Amino acid sequence: MRFLVITLLLLAHSALAEVNITAPEIGELGEFAGRISKINTEASLLRFKLEFENAKYLNKRDRVDFWDERDSKVRCKGYIVGKSSDYILVKVPEYKYCDRTLNIAVGAYIKFFSPDLVNNLKMGRELLDILLKKKMALNGKMTRTKKELDSYIEKVEAVNARYQLLREKLEAEWRENLALIEEDRLVSLRNYKDLEQRVDDINYKLEQYNIAEDNFRTDRWSLDPRLYYKK
Secondary structure (H helix, E strand, O other): OOOOOOHHHHHHHHHHHOOOOOOOOOHOOEEEEEEEEEEEEEOEEEEEEEEEHHHHHOOOOOOEEEEEEEOOOOOOOOOOEEOOOOOOEEOOOHHHHHHHHHOOOOOOOEEEEEEHHHHHHHHHHHHHHHHHHHHHHHHHHHHHHHHHHHHHHHHHHHHHHHHHHHHHHHHHHHHHHHHHHHHHHHHHHHHHHHHHHHHHHHHHHHHHHOOOOOOOOOHHHHHHHHHHHOO
């Protein structure tokens, strides 16, 4: 199959793969129709306007048999020598015969059959089957990968929940330890105050029961030697 057909497979893939319908027989798809848009009698060339999706499977040098609506038994043979997205240019070897037997005129409605189109479509369907299988395999891998991605989110949420519980537990232990330390401080403070009070009481008693070293108190007047005599 020519490289042009291969490049067009992806375009046909969406039409056949996404729509769930029964595809027509390949032989039927070998038939199509178009209208004559330009005639070159000297070069034996006819240009046809086409309006069917599978025209992309037509290639240069493909053979086409064509006839008009009056009699399908009278057919002419031609070869595609040029094409675009909407037109094909057909070389007609027996142009004079075809001009006499068919309605060759601009705007005439012409029907075609192309054995090369049939072969191209057969090969296209085989390649489409391969592409569909590859697509299914890739979709399966995508589904598994998506599950793995979703599992990462779940794992992150599980880790966050776990460490949230641990953080709450640590905060509870932290507050509990601070409360115990504060309770110990209050107990120590009460003990200190109690000891301080007892020391104050003892100091008071020491002052109260203090024993002097001399029972005599020297008055000021006794310091004058005239007022006392020596023994």
